[in-house]
Amino acid sequence: MLKAAINAELLKDSIASLAVIVDEVRFRINSEGFTVKAVDPANVAMGIFELRSAAFDEYSADECEIGVDLNKITDLLGIADRSDTVRMELDEVNQKLLIDVGGLSYTLSLLDPSTIRAEPRVPQLELPAKVVLNGADLRRAVKAAEKISDHMLMGISEDTFYMEAKGDTDQVRLGMGRDQLIDMKSGDACSLFSLDYLSDIVKPTNKVNEVTLSLGRDFPILIDFEIANGAGKISYLLAPRIESD
């Protein structure tokens, strides 16, 4: 059982944060809210998503699992106004999601969860360094790096967090000291990441005030931030590219 109502823009932003990783997801639903764990097809990036019942205007649910094509939801929310309320109700017998937004009633066929890749195990990582920064700063550095290279180095050196990209002839670097960061826990950190992935992942961070990065040396990066005004969270785990520098 699922019956819920939520603001259209808030749902759209939440879905968008998940859609950068995968198209088809299994939502685990219970009385606490929605959760998803998903890995991209190439096994490079993982998304851990949580949208708690507090994000909803109305919410009641029993434990269940549904398979959803995120592109369909994104399409449908594209017609909604920002302030519209999205009402959804699960028809478990027919495996349909009934969605009502601004008078339009959608009947969406769900995917069989068993046809969607199983939930990944989230690795336990000890990432020694942590940086909290404004999402717009992160996005700007990634956009600048993309002009020059297809991968970016992220690390900490002498109490400065840096993002750096080297092309054949040019390079770009954004160095941020403690005073330019919201928070920082210094540590041994220097890893290289694919800009293909980073670029997608940082798209939703543009409006986000605080993004937390957890880093190590040639280790995955953990990027996480709140969604739905604090009533949800998305964490991305992105594998490093190991290259002789």
Next chain:
Amino acid sequence: MLKAAINAELLKDSIASLAVIVDEVRFRINSEGFTVKAVDPANVAMGIFELRSAAFDEYSADECEIGVDLNKITDLLGIADRSDTVRMELDEVNQKLLIDVGGLSYTLSLLDPSTIRAEPRVPQLELPAKVVLNGADLRRAVKAAEKISDHMLMGISEDTFYMEAKGDTDQVRLGMGRDQLIDMKSGDACSLFSLDYLSDIVKPTNKVNEVTLSLGRDFPILIDFEIANGAGKISYLLAPRIESD
């Protein structure tokens, strides 16, 4: 003889409502204004257009007929500011339309009206049901339907006007009761229409407060609304698609 002046935006919107049906039209001109009757190349949609002299700042005309390529006018108006005045004068001898907008003087060769498809006869239809609704509602339903299917059902059931599209797995429906409509005359109505055509036709309705739909069972739909602040009118007649549902 034709000598007229009209606001650029008003002319642009009027031309746009006609351009969804055909590219080349015969304008019938007389002292009352401009009229056009035209059918699309596939004989599926008809447009009946009227722009009365009251829409113009200045207007004097004798009876005449001119052939115009609407794309050229649209192109030329694209450079005008919304508040510009468009002055036009017919050079009958050379079959040119002299258009002046914001100091730019265009000399536009007219088309020989005899090379343009003749005016269609407008069929007399008895359409039992009528619905008056906001143009934005109509457009939203059509945009939602396009995501799911290439045709849309429109009809009336138990005092509810509905627009409905069914895809292979999903469906969408907008049902509007009397209280959500501006006006309604109930009747036996349920017809299927091609979204290719509907989508073009409803484009100009986005800014329109009142759109009137006249409907029957497996019958054409008549869509009409005022243009030029009430000094003109466009009516579209769209043939139904007959399909086993």
Next chain:
Amino acid sequence: MLKAAINAELLKDSIASLAVIVDEVRFRINSEGFTVKAVDPANVAMGIFELRSAAFDEYSADECEIGVDLNKITDLLGIADRSDTVRMELDEVNQKLLIDVGGLSYTLSLLDPSTIRAEPRVPQLELPAKVVLNGADLRRAVKAAEKISDHMLMGISEDTFYMEAKGDTDQVRLGMGRDQLIDMKSGDACSLFSLDYLSDIVKPTNKVNEVTLSLGRDFPILIDFEIANGAGKISYLLAPRIESD
């Protein structure tokens, strides 16, 4: 030696005025500022560019010459905010330009000036007529002409400056008398220009209040206007197309 700081938008607009002619340029730098003389690959249009030290917030330079790929600078400035300050410093030994904008540090490899086409000699022309007009008027006429033809006539006839394009069937003309122009020196002027070039050249004039055109009969046109709030100047010299009218 070069060390300078300048507003990002001002630099972006200045570079844009030069980029309509060539991609790779030699900047001649000295204590007075930057100058460039460049010809387009087809030898049809020349740009003479000057950005004086007054355009900069900070400026100190010895005489030197650097080769720059304007596309790279444009790319990099695309990420800057309008109000950002762009700091640049020349690393002469490694032939790199160090650019800092909003915390992002770019290291840009310079081009070997000797690989870039040599500075052209600027011909001494006696152009009998001169017209000063608003950049937006010039741009509008060029946009209208493009809809109809691929070349445009510019000239003076009986104290009216005109821009005129003739297509196969249609034509457009913008005539401006003394009262619609900022200034005018009448003279024998009537030349035909390629709209491919004019269209690029007038792009930066949209925000420019005063554009000066110097004209003759079947002679090149000289188009010049101030950039960087008067602390710089760009002049374009465009060869005429000689055609039997």
